[in-house]
Amino acid sequence: MTSPVHKSGYITYGKSEYVENIEDSGDTLAAINKSLKKITSQVPDDKQFKTEMDDFYSQVSRYIKEKVKSKELDWEKVKSPKPEYVIPYNQINPAKKDEVSSLLNKLAVIKLNGGLGTTMGCVGPKSAIEVRNGLTFLDLTVQQIEHLNSTYNANVPLILMNSFNTDEDTQKILKKYYNHDINIYTFNQSRWPRINADSLLPIASSAKPTAGAWYPPGHGDIYSSLYNSGLLQKLLDLGKEYVFVSNIDNLGATVDTKILSHVFDSQTDFVLEVTDKTKADIKGGTIIDYDGSIRLLEIAQVPKLYVDDFKRVKKFKIFNTNNIWIRLDAIKSLVEQKKLDLDLIVNRKTTDSGERVIQLETAIGAAMKHFEKAHGVNVPRSRFLPVKSTSDLFIVTSDLYILKDGVLTMNPLRTFGNVPIVKLGDHFKKVKDFQARFKSPPQILELDHLSVTGDVYFGAHVTLTGTVIIVANHGAHIDIPRGAVLNDKVVSGDLRIMDH
Missing domain, CATH: 2.160.10.10 (Hexapeptide repeat proteins)
Known part of the structure; x- marks a missing residue:
């Protein structure tokens, strides 16, 4: 690999205008607008940051309006998914050997790399944690794609969606892969300010990523961040048609050529991998039929009265693995048409100083309902092998796996x-x-x-x-x-x- 090359909002390793759109809607929104302008004025030449603040304003404005006109999910409209909404993995035809290479050359792999290893007592990106034989999550991911490319004579690039928390350390780590035969790109998800739970004003006073004042707004931010970075267009220019997205800590989320072939054969826009739910997965999101259309239902959206109903394995038999296959031109179209209003996740926290704050977040799978051609594939449990704790680490380091x-x-x-x-x-x-x-x-x-x-x-x-x-x-x-x-x-x- 060659040295990194900076291109717009993304960075590539390998061989190869902000516009205000703000409407005052009350004193609170006017105060938020004023605060954001003060922050963005500190970095007048950073158009991408201003675009992120514009997106943030749109979401906080939406949150305020939805608080006033909150509409709870109608549980009577929640039904089990229709058969065509979730296709069993064993009903998918295997990929034809002579087509695999050409299909892979139309694919890119994105790993969600915005998380830190703090929950497991580590400093820096979670992807840098050693998980097996001295190898990190990132090492194993690179090995997987290198082997895939060499086996099928393909050129599948690896893309890392970093956060402002993980980007600097990740860039240093990536230097070790300079001589590897793999193209690696990185881009950053947005950086949004936490807001005071009472005033709803940003607690950040500076554009600098001060600890505790800023946060990455969840992996649902991938659509706008990929587009705004310029990398989405870059991938289209390279002839890529689909991306396979997964969490970097899910060691089971490899490129499956059978699913890859199905994605192209069905000409779908969005495929969400789900797997059979066990009692350990009762909180996982699930695909449902809601008022005659497909959507992903998360536990946070379920009315309190029906949470126990949601958790029952017999009624909701599958859950979301967060392994997703998405058509790139469909992402571009939806972002440009501003049709990706994802369900807001309100994450309430308390800062070290005791201030109650709110983080507005979104999840990547929530976009399912916005894609015209979307469905799920019920995959084997082996494709869901996340390491969220040392209990999970114990399992993957044992003789249970080869x-x-x-x-x-x-x-x-x-x-x-x-x-x-x-x-x-x-x-x-x-x-x-x-x-x-x-x-x-x-x-x-x-x-x-x-x-x-x-x-x-x-x-x-x-x-x-x-x-x-x-x-x-x-x-x-x-x-x-x-x-x-x-x-x-x-x-x-x-x-x-x-x-x-």
Whole structure:
């Protein structure tokens, strides 16, 4: 790879005007308008930032109006999806071998890379966390696409949607791939100011990304940010027709040539991958038929009276994996026509200083209802393998999965196809602590359930089978000795063993 080249609002690694549209609608909106003008005046030459502030104003204006005229979802209109809304994966025809290369050359892969690793005790982008054999999320993603391109003699570019929180560190990390045979582009999602929960005025007084005052407004921002950066047009100029979008921490979200072929054969605009819901997924969004049209329903949109109904696995059998295939020219058309009014997610937070603030966010899947040709594909559970916690990390670092060419596949020696339930306590919450408490990853091929609470350490070559519960009460300490085999065991008390 060559050095990075800056192009408009995006950056590429590889071989190869703000207009005010503000209407005063009351004292609050006028005050917000005045505040935003003051902020944007500090960077008069940054047109992209001004465009972001224009978009933010539109959304906060919408939020204020919707608060006044709030209309709750009519639960009577919520129906199970029609058969044509969700197509089973096993009913899709495999890709023809002689067509795969040409189809791949019309595809780009976007990974959502705006999140930090703070929830797992890490500093910097979550994509930089080591997840397997010293390799990070980003390393594995690059390996996947490099292997895909070399196998099919294709040129699928990798695109990272960063946030202002992750961009600087990501740019430094990407230098390690300069000599790799892969084209990598980056662009930033928008940066919006948090607003005071009472006055609704931005708490930011400066255009600088001050900690706590600004936030990335959710992955639904991808449509406008991709367009505003100029990268969407760049991809179209390169002959790309579709993008495959997924979270960078979902290690199961690889390019599936079978789905790729289906996307082109059906000439669809938007395909959302869903998978069968389990009791662990009761909060996940689901595809529904709402008043005769397809849409994605999130739990935040469900009236409180019907939340338990929404969570029932029997009624809503599938949930959103956030793996999405989207036609690029359809995105361009909808953005230019300003038809992507995504459902607002109101995220209430409290700053370190105690100020109550609101973040207005949107989700990428909510755009489903705006695309003329949209449907879901019910994919195998293996395509949903996110690492949101060290409990998830425990699973992907174990012998349950085999790593090859950046792809994790379940070990064929696993008797059952399901993934065990693992719940590690607060002592394991941070990656550093998690790593220190295991001499080596335990063998869990026959594990069904693991629950660990308290100050517990595992020796090397431990085998866990069936249901294992380990509880070290407050002040107690438990060492699981080297080579131990725990089968349907409950371990509690205080156990200290010198590991030789």
